[in-house]
Amino acid sequence: MKVIIAPDSFKGSLSAVEVASGINKGVRNAFSHAETHLLPVADGGEGTMETLIAATNGKVKEVKVTGPLGDSVKAMYGVLGNGETCVIEVASASGLALVPADQLNPLKTTTYGTGELIKAALDDGFRSFIFALGGSATNDGGAGMLQALGARLLDEKKEDISYGGGQLARIRTIDLTSFDARLAHCKILIASVMYKIHLLEKTVLQRFLVHKKGQLLRW
Numbered sequence: 001m002k003v004i005i006a007p008d009s010f011k012g013s014l015s016a017v018e019v020a021s022g023i024n025k026g027v028r029n030a031f032s033h034a035e036t037h038l039l040p041v042a043d044g045g046e047g048t049m050e051t052l053i054a055a056t057n058g059k060v061k062e063v064k065v066t067g068p069l070g071d072s073v074k075a076m077y078g079v080l081g082n083g084e085t086c087v088i089e090v091a092s093a094s095g096l097a098l099v100p101a102d103q104l105n106p107l108k109t110t111t112y113g114t115g116e117l118i119k120a121a122l123d124d125g126f127r128s129f130i131f132a133l134g135g136s137a138t139n140d141g142g143a144g145m146l147q148a149l150g151a152r153l154l155d156e157k158k159e160d161i162s163y164g165g166g167q168l169a170r171i172r173t174i175d176l177t178s179f180d181a182r183l184a185h186c187k188i189l190i191a192s193v194m195y196k197i198h199l200l201e202k203t204v205l206q207r208f209l210v211h212k213k214g215q216l217l218r219w
Helices: 016-030 048-056 090-094 112-123 143-148 165-170 181-185 204-211
Strands: 002-005 035-038 059-066 072-079 085-089 128-132 152-154 173-175 187-191
Touching (some): 016 035, 048 059, 048 072, 048 085, 048 128, 072 090, 085 090, 090 128, 112 181
Parallel strands (some): 002 035, 128 187
Antiparallel strands (some): 059 072
């Protein structure tokens, strides 16, 4: 008997790799002669990097970055088995797992650490990227990421805005003078779940604010 084991992660519990390993043990216990093939999958959210690394015999590098709440956290980026493609997982630097349940607030959380993760990979010489966008604790539209990469998001007084989605309404001008020019020479593939856009009672932004336990933001 041949068994293909291809699970996604169990959100907030086990990664896809861990789930596949657990199922494999169960199958082996029940059918000792079964031929099993582990093919963990991901949808662009948390666990995507781990899944890709496992599938290609790649490696990971740990980087200290700014977490979604502004504190220092340990994040990782992956390098595929070809040694050339870098996987940046937003959840690793700016994910829900990094924020205590009673502090979830996408009006205040930032993607700054994701930008720092990208910068670290650029500094290490990578120019081919897969960006896995799911699983974040943020709703700042990547504003923090841009700031970490040198962009200045300025208010009407020409002062830099602070962290969080709640700051976006203050932006009046964007200064890209110091934005990391290396990105212009990079190949970037986006890995993300596709969502149906709702244009009726609630906007996409409002739906995500509720999903991430924020208050409804009325523009």
